[in-house]
Amino acid sequence: MDDATQPEDSPALRELYAGFEANHLKPLWTQIGNLMPRHPHPRAVAHVWKWSTLYPLAKSSGDLVPVGRGGERRAIGLANPGLGGNTYISPTMWCAIQYLGPRETAPEHRHSQNAFRFVVEGEGVWTVVNGDPVRMSRGDFLLTPGWNFHGHHNDTDHPMAWIDGLDIPFSFQNDVGFFEYGSDRVTDYSTPNLSRSERLWCHPGLRPLSGLQNTVSSPIGAYRWEHTDNALNQQLLLEEEGHPATVAQGHAAIRYVNPTTGGDVMPTIRAEFHRLRAGVETVTRREVGSTVFQVFEGKGAVVLEGTTHKVEKGDIFVIPSWVSWSLQAETTFDLFRFSDAPIMERLNFDRLKIEDDRQ
Amino acid sequence: MDDATQPEDSPALRELYAGFEANHLKPLWTQIGNLMPRHPHPRAVAHVWKWSTLYPLAKSSGDLVPVGRGGERRAIGLANPGLGGNTYISPTMWCAIQYLGPRETAPEHRHSQNAFRFVVEGEGVWTVVNGDPVRMSRGDFLLTPGWNFHGHHNDTDHPMAWIDGLDIPFSFQNDVGFFEYGSDRVTDYSTPNLSRSERLWCHPGLRPLSGLQNTVSSPIGAYRWEHTDNALNQQLLLEEEGHPATVAQGHAAIRYVNPTTGGDVMPTIRAEFHRLRAGVETVTRREVGSTVFQVFEGKGAVVLEGTTHKVEKGDIFVIPSWVSWSLQAETTFDLFRFSDAPIMERLNFDRLKIEDDRQ
Amino acid sequence: MDDATQPEDSPALRELYAGFEANHLKPLWTQIGNLMPRHPHPRAVAHVWKWSTLYPLAKSSGDLVPVGRGGERRAIGLANPGLGGNTYISPTMWCAIQYLGPRETAPEHRHSQNAFRFVVEGEGVWTVVNGDPVRMSRGDFLLTPGWNFHGHHNDTDHPMAWIDGLDIPFSFQNDVGFFEYGSDRVTDYSTPNLSRSERLWCHPGLRPLSGLQNTVSSPIGAYRWEHTDNALNQQLLLEEEGHPATVAQGHAAIRYVNPTTGGDVMPTIRAEFHRLRAGVETVTRREVGSTVFQVFEGKGAVVLEGTTHKVEKGDIFVIPSWVSWSLQAETTFDLFRFSDAPIMERLNFDRLKIEDDRQ
């Protein structure tokens, strides 16, 4: 801010400012530079959480913290170091590691916040969504869109951990959230291999005539690793054969979508899976909105504002709005990604800047 | 028309009418009853073609008629008996049986007319769509949306027949068609099991990041029988287990859709597959727009304006606009269906009347 | 068609063809060149009807032909010379001159066909649309979207004529039409200056909170000449002042739209008004779909496939699909235009070719 245009101090000015304060008013001229920066200037910072740190803490929680009604979930939120007292991985998104011990049940509830789970390792838990039991296994991406009852239970004798993603910060900041308790147990303890949602909806290009109404969120409960892996492999094979299929040389990627519209799985959250061949580097880019990656397999690095961070299986990193980033694959490098891009696009705030064109 | 309002004959009136004729004019008052009936009064009639008649004629054509540039296709169109001189199965739709002998090639061309193929029996032909070879096998539904180059070749020593559906009548009546010759051969004689379009697009709920632009027509070249059959089976199983999945008791059905939008595969043609359990009867309905069915498997009947027609594998029948119809399944009854419903819906002319509620 | 690929005549072939005919079948190979031309090859022809011919014939009809239930309307349709026995100005559109004598009433009815009226001269008739009396005056564009009851009455002692545009041919060809009689008189003989639809909807940029549901067709009953004329004048003034406002130098134009969507007024019919400064020529273009113009004021010419036709106030001309056309303004040249463009665009058949770039 240019001080030349600031008023000179005087008793009258001090009286004016006191009048402002007494009447719940604040001048724009003293704060515009902060409130309206030249480009996004997030308080959230880029940060990497190591799986080798996260998992032991989750395991220890399993020993010490009960799961049940009230606390609801044994979930440990990743709190962006720049966002002070809040458990927000970014201003809009929540990310947590959730842990369920052998034979445990997390009770049913529902909320208007949109939620997903992604499984970096393990199996044996079923999440029951509106009464439909959905198996959770390594590589699966699972949905619990807003206002669907859901609980989880571990059908095995070993614990299981996964990550949860939600729009809790956005919902909290903007006062949009509703919450309701359901059953203290899950309503169906059966353990089918495929959920009913998949049996109805997961046939490529085929839509049930009983499901012709478009839905706000995807009706698919689980996007299975088998399909994701196959889709990425096919893209790389097609590329090898000389056909357009990848987003960039050596870089396969899919977006999880709502089959009734072809659009994002939920109104506030985009989810994707990326596979880079060993040696591939992406271009450096800046985007409006925040994004989170979890390394699923392989080794590589993320370059955040010019600083290289090595990452490997399970590691999670957040990229706040307009922070420059690129990925580098040391081995074949598989990454799950989620972001608030649907918020940005639906409100027309999305912007992209490619900083170079290496790729 | 109420004759009370018709003008009395007189020399002056005859002079007036002569003036109309000389100047390319016609009065509404003498024709409104015909032009604007109380409800659709199609010239097209409901009609059944027997596969047992169609196939031998196609086979005989295979012996007598060459296939190549100029004639383009050995396709025999089903001409609605009510539509006089035109090879239209309905005012909007074309349906033909196409026959390709051992090792024959139908040369490449493209046209703005939208086309599909459906295979009631046989295998061994590949249709090459914009250079992508697409295997054709029993139960497969294959797309050639407008303005895509395509040719066919039979890779085997036995002949193969299938049905073609296009919007030729609509395009011809409304003067929208463009046509261009391509290669006299097909551009790729390889015979992969899966087309590149399937390898890129047929992963349930997954969209390639290289394909984020919505497309007017589906990018999927082939909807495989394996998936259709599985989807229908799952609907019936879910119904048995007590969950909503079918359109009516004992009636499973899917719509083939464009994965980029969840909507119809092409702008003018809807395609569906229906499976009725033995003994099931559908409600009787009337719809605006014309529809065509081909029996894929099983035995049953279609009731058209109260008249029952027995039909079996391969038989094709057309239901013109606002003709009442219902289906009756003697055995498990599988039917492929296509119609001009997207035209009706996009132009807001669609109407449905359920005549009873047996089902 | 290349005769080289046609089968040689033989008894067997003749038997085959007889089999086709007996079974309501026709080969594609003998007709593809006609059915699927290289570009639209309309049977409809470009044609000009002179107002100086039309109006006297309408007036004579007023003397000889009663108006009332059964004949419904004293409307004389313009029959495209290329379309044989049908009163179609094009394959999709109907255009008629309608004439109502002093104190006459055209009875109420409704139909699924979409209709509009445009008034090239005169005043004194009110069209009553679903009970809302709508004044008709020179330059006004008036809507009767599908399935709205409507009748007309002449409140004066002088006759009045105007043109009607409908999608009757499209509806008839595709069997989509429904029709119902209403009152034999109009339901409201009051003669307000503004219809209720205008009082509710004609406030620029303002939408009633009681009308937040989008409607298939525009809720506006009358688009007044005062607004059209002002909009066109402002475009030309802005152009003079150096600001972008016109579609081309000296060529102002507006589209009549549905205020709930910003799109076309009805699902099948586009309507526009064009004003060319004296001396202006438009580029030559070809478009898929058929279009009709009526000269509202001034003198000029239309060039159709290279042939120049002089036209003046009231003259009507039709341009079939893919016929090249341009306009030339001798004086300030005002033209009303309607077309089937929404059909073409909604079904993705629209194409445009600019033949030159004079403008």
Place this chain on the structure above:
Amino acid sequence: MDDATQPEDSPALRELYAGFEANHLKPLWTQIGNLMPRHPHPRAVAHVWKWSTLYPLAKSSGDLVPVGRGGERRAIGLANPGLGGNTYISPTMWCAIQYLGPRETAPEHRHSQNAFRFVVEGEGVWTVVNGDPVRMSRGDFLLTPGWNFHGHHNDTDHPMAWIDGLDIPFSFQNDVGFFEYGSDRVTDYSTPNLSRSERLWCHPGLRPLSGLQNTVSSPIGAYRWEHTDNALNQQLLLEEEGHPATVAQGHAAIRYVNPTTGGDVMPTIRAEFHRLRAGVETVTRREVGSTVFQVFEGKGAVVLEGTTHKVEKGDIFVIPSWVSWSLQAETTFDLFRFSDAPIMERLNFDRLKIEDDRQ
């Protein structure tokens, strides 16, 4: 939260929690009740600001605070008492009173934040939006959608004040804002009665052919009081005549819309104007999202969670998410309203609860 499910304190638990803190993690189980309440539980509070307080403070600022580059605007923001240190009237919206002295200029800039102005009294200022001078007068609603350059100048010898509304809090919280300086003066000091945007776009139901591309925000720079007042009057007159036109008995209302789509004027802000007849009370409702009213004329009250607040001309009040509210009109009661409803609807968080049905 049910303490029964909270872990018991122990050295191990304290070590676990220290591990969380050291690694930027926080457990969900200790905070879920706060983060995910049963229904929105806004920190923002309902509050009324009196114009009789606001205006004198603005006037005093006019004496003491210069306007120019750096401070940019002499705008005093209304700071919700519940939102601590921030000048937010709600979590999403900014509202300020802006004051421009005789012959002063507020320099040009642009930002991605969407902005509008509403004029409760006065005249004489022109806001110049992308070079188009837009007159500001009592009752006018004026737009400056994101990324349009704009400055203001007072062309008279008397001061003028108005309110500004923007999505600054939403943009700041979510890191989406960009800002750029423009000219230190405005680029056009002319003072036309109508802006170019109005001359091109403010013709009811008419769309310029030069403007067929839909725009993210409305292209209209000013919605004039004359039109708003007329629209509201017509609704009440139509109601008197027995026709549906108002939202409830005695309650006329319009929404300001983007004429290219019929939707909201900007992606994040809805704006409406409401007129209640004397004596009318609205139903009590709760809505997700925050809304702000300014009384334009008349006297009445707003009931906020059961507490009645008398309000009159110029008074501004905010209703946070899910706070119950109703309006009571003592005299004819005119109110301008804006809200974040487009955010809620585009992200599918909108909910409405009618608490009674008095109206």
